[in-house]
Amino acid sequence: MLTFKKPALEDQSWAEPLLYAAGFGSCEYAFSNIYMWWGAYGIEYTQAEGFFVSRSIDGDSAIYNFPAGPAVDDLTALRRVFDLLREDCRALGKKFVINGAGERQASLLRALFGDDIQLQNNRDYFDYVYSAPKLAALPGKKMHSKRNHIAFFEKTYNWSYEPITRQNIPDCLAMNEEWCRQNGCSTSESLQIEHCAVKKAFADYEQLGLRGGLLRVDGQVVAFTFGHAISKDYFDTHVEKAFGDYRGAYPMINREFAKTLQDEFLFINREEDLGEEGLRKAKLSYKPELLLEKYTVTLED
Template identity: 50%
Template sequence: MATLTGKKFQSKRNHINRFKKEYTYKYVPITPDRVQECLYLEAEWCKANDCDKQDGTGNERQAIVFALEHFEELGLSGGILYANDKIVAFTFGMPINKETFGVHVEKADTTVDGAYAMINFEFANHIPETFTYINREEDLGIEGLRKAKLSYQPETILEKFVAHYKG
């Protein structure tokens, strides 16, 4: 994900190259003084994506707010993407083990073409090189999210099971 080499990632590279041509951009780490910008973008993302009408997004919003407000004490790391001096995306996560870095949240302004591909690319290039894998976590049963995650050609997809205690 840090290099996006090969034909299978051509469309990702196209999005990134278009983004680079269209915008003056910068990628910076999430720090306490930038949290409010992330919260603003998350709220705007929710408005654009009708969060109030989708199951589970209320819990996701609470989790994102909590994580951003306790970013350092939770041991999270992440980044913000600016285009023409405006925040257009942010992402964060943390190590799962010695080989795998987990991406917990990734949000972008859906009106900015290439913002998702660019934040993903930049983040992959800013985590320590000691990580072999990036775990983009589950798709929550959302078809568009599943399609987006599969477009990165995952090496492994873990099955999810639900167990119920009958006692």
């Protein structure tokens, strides 16, 4: 019988290597993301048969992420861990659901369970994946407007860029509070949840191994961003915030941070749009290399 637990920093030493080894590119496989958001979504996890497995409960469903570990393509090993997950689900009396499964995971599930699975994708949860070098350079005619906004920012403001460190995290937190005030966090449940997640990440920034950068104008932080590697090829951007009244701040922080990543990673995952029209338009405007399709999978018992 599996024993799931709430996320804790000390688990990163065993959990992160398993998540990293799977080589999945989706945002669900960054330990720092799990740690930031577990309180909002009731995420728990455990280690089973050499795999990292996570679970949350939503109504009559037990929702598991596809197991992660170095043997992720070994169908025999996967069958053993899925037997344990199904046993756990039966003990809970819930419907068995796999969430956030990409095409690679879906193919493995088809090989394991054939017609016993039902797959449904949801466009709102597709991850936007970009070429790291292209985000750093913004080349071509399609990126002309981005470069114009950046040029305006560079010419108009007395700006500087710096990596996020222990010393400047208080400045980021102050900017986050003001951003929330300006954007109505007090009346938006989703923004309140995000606000708490950002504060949690900054509280344990160094221990989580997060990487980020900030923009200052006349010494004041006007934008910041941070994230974590998911695999050897993918970096996941967890958060990006900027004051909207500084024209060009968003493309500027995006570009400057991408410059620091382009020599280490092929791709930058900028996560989902959650069905928000403005966010979808903004993410598409950067011309993603691919939309990482993700399925919700139900398995008949």
